[in-house]
Each structure stands twice: as C-alpha cells, then as structure tokens.
Amino acid sequence: MKGYVCNKCGKVYTYKRKVCINCGSTSFNETELGDEAKLITYTVLYVVPAGIERFPLVLGIVEFNNGAKMFGQIMTDKPQVGMKLKPQYGKLRVKDGKEINGYYFVPA
C-alpha cells in the first residue's frame, strides 16, 4: 500500500494531504507502507451507522512497520491486539446511494 512521507519532519500518512499537520510543510514523497500491519486497538460495534451493511462492524487502528497508523474496517470475527493484518481494497459503505470504496484490513 502507498503512503506519503513529509519531506520536512518525516511524519508518514496513509493518505494524500496538502499540508503536514505536524510541521506545515507542503512537500511529500510517496512511500511504500508495505503489506503488513499490526492491530493496535479495535472495537466491535453493535450500533452501526446508516449506510454500513456489516453487522457487527469491527473497526480498528493498525500500525505499519514504518510507524504509520491507519483507521479502518477489520474483517475478522476474532480481533486481537497485536494480530497481523494486510490491506485490501474494496467496498466500505454506501453514502447517498453511492458506493464508497477504500482500504480495509484482513488477517495476513
């Protein structure tokens, strides 16, 4: 998966930004985040918002090897802190009748 590293302070983002929130720099380089991430926190959500078709919905924050953190859906019934995950691209939810796609995580 692709990420973006701030050329000034080195903060790594999992999505494209115009300005670094840490140092205000506007210069970024693309970087490879790798395909392996570790689950650092998760929740099993039983009250899901309109537009989400999964129930219950497992959400979490994962950390890539270079320290970049990313929030996302975790496709497992048995989430565990520390488990290895990999990103996959696909449908996340429906908003105003339109499908929204993006990255979610599956067990590695």
Place this chain on the structure above:
Amino acid sequence: MGRKVAIIGAKMTKFGNLIDKTLMDLLVEPSESLIEEFKVERSSITSVYVSNLLGEISSRQTAVATALADYIGLKNVVAERIENGPASGASAIRYAFMEISSGNSNMVLVAGAEKMRTAPTDVVTDLVSMMSHPEVEYPSGATMPSLGALFARLYMQKYDVKPEHLAMVAVKNHSNAMKNPFAQFKKEVTLEQLIGPGSESFNPYVSEPLRLYDMSPITDGGAALLLADLDTALSYTKKPVILEGIGESTDALALQDRDDPTELKAVRLSAEKAYRMSGIKPEEINVAEVHDAFTVLEIAISEEIGFFKKGEGKLALQNGVTKINGEKPINTSGGLKARGHPLGATGLAQATEITWQLQGLADQRQVKDASIGFTVNMGGFGSNAVSIVYRRY
C-alpha cells in the same frame, strides 16, 4: 485584557425525550425565562448567539439565531448560529465573552438547543459521525462511540483502568442526576447491575469495550445564558458569575494522525489557556463539569485538566474524590452521561450547572462554599475543546 464579563443567570429546559417540543421551543423557553426573571429590557440585548448542530436535518431549519431573535422580540440585533461540533455551546459563550470583553456589546444572550430524538438511531448515529475525518474515518463507518472505544482500549491498557472504573463513573453520574430535576435519567444504577454476572442483558456492549451505560444518551434539550459586562451584570443580580478565562484548542482531526492516541491534547491545551488567562490553578477549582460523552472520558479528562496525575484519575474516582461531597466534585449535574447530551445545548448546560453551583442554586447537589468552577466541552472526538474558568463574584 478587556472588561470583566459575567453571567447574570442561566436556565435550561428539562432534558430527555421532548417529542412535543420544537427546536424553537427549546431555544425560546430558557431565553424567555431569563428575560422574565431578571426583568431585562429587550432593547438592552444587542446580540444573540445560538449553538446548534443539526437544525437543518432535525427541524428543516437554518439561521436559527435570527429565528430566535424574531421569536423573542429582539429587534435589529446581531444574531448568529455557532457550530463547533459538540463544543458549540462553549464556543458560543466564547463569542459572547469576546464581544463583551472588547466593549462591542454590554449584554448578549447565548442559547443552545438540539432535537435528536425524532430520527431513527442509525440515522442519528450517522449524523453525529459526520464530524469525523471525511476521508479516513467516515468512509469506514466511524461513529463517535467507536472512536471512543478505540481510545478506551488503548487508555485502559496503558493506565490499567478496569471496566469497573468506567462503571463507577456511570453509577456516580446517575446518582447525581437523581438530584437534578432537569436531567434525562432518573434511575440509580449499581456496579452489580452494570458489570456483575449476567449484566450483558442490562448493560449490553455497544462498541466493545464500551457498553450501553458507558455512553451518553440521545437527548432533546435547550439551555440559555445571559451575559454582560460586570457593571451591567451587577445592576441585574447580586450574584453574577465572572468568566475569568476561556481557552480553546484543536488537535489532529483523525485519531490515527495523533502522535499519542491516548492523549486528549485539545482538552489539555484548552484548559492550560483558560488557566493562564484566569490566573487560577486547577488546585483552586471547587466544582467542574467535564465532557463525559463516554465514561472513560471523565477519567481521562480529569487528568488532562490537571486535577489528577496521569493514571490517577481512576483512583480519585474510586476513592470518592469526585463525588458531590468529595474534594473535587465532577459532573454534579449528572454529566453528559445522565443529565443528557443534546449536542448544541451541552456546553451551555455545563455552564448552567456551574453558574447554579456558584450562585448557590444547586439544591440537593450544592457543593458547599463553591466559589471557583470549571467546564470543558469537547468537539469531535478530541479534535477540539473549549475550557472555561468561572468565579463567584
């Protein structure tokens, strides 16, 4: 520094499921009640700020501040709606503070209200989650409880906070709300009910590790404050409450982008700014209302605002320090948890409780000799916070 700014009085509607009240009712009732009680000439009020998040969706209504000015006969005034997520109420107070402090107005009405109970739960859940990061949180289905739960798991792990600590917040705040006639919940709960054997049916998981009684409810309600410069305030009341300091701070919008996701940096920095402006230290505060949208937040916030050291908030809670008769009473109103959390009205309800405490009007929940109060109102999940320090005249 500009002029001293004071609260003349504060009013709120009962919070709860107010199906028969409109958004305008919830704004007009506390506002009119203030004007009547303090016999205010309507022409003395020159600005009105209204905090509200969901008017266009809940009530097909925008420009609600102009509507309020019209409904209560304020002619040719400044009227603006303030939206800063669930911190809108405290933000509206901040605008009024700056306007009076700078000498631009002598008297300002601040009102806030929300109608949340009309839409189905999944729709309200979606509406409230619109304040999350539009690219990296919302698309995956982030809700405020889910972000609260991700925070809770990390925070509980780091500081060895147990589910019983979270339950203690709910037990305390429900008990406080029993003494508050304006609170949504009138129901004592026990630790046994919340976390004992078989508690899963009474207190089901909403977003693990958070359960139903870790969540603030969905609430309709309104509240209003009348603010003036101190001299003007003294011509209406002998018991004005002075706003000694106000601070606001943002943090990264997305939880994933914060360096340490167990910190509530916006809360800490907003409190530090308010303390600095007021010259008052956290040790001097007698009573506080904090943003317990989730039980875990009351514990974490009590540390970020300097009441207790990191990791010791749970001990203060456990030892009764934060009870009404404790050394550092927190959420005497019942908090967001049990008083209720009508987004746009919440910051004003917090200020109302502190005003009543400092004016000696808090009845059965009165903190003895309270002279300095504090509120912190959070916007988003920790991405914005507004802190206020109050002092009895």
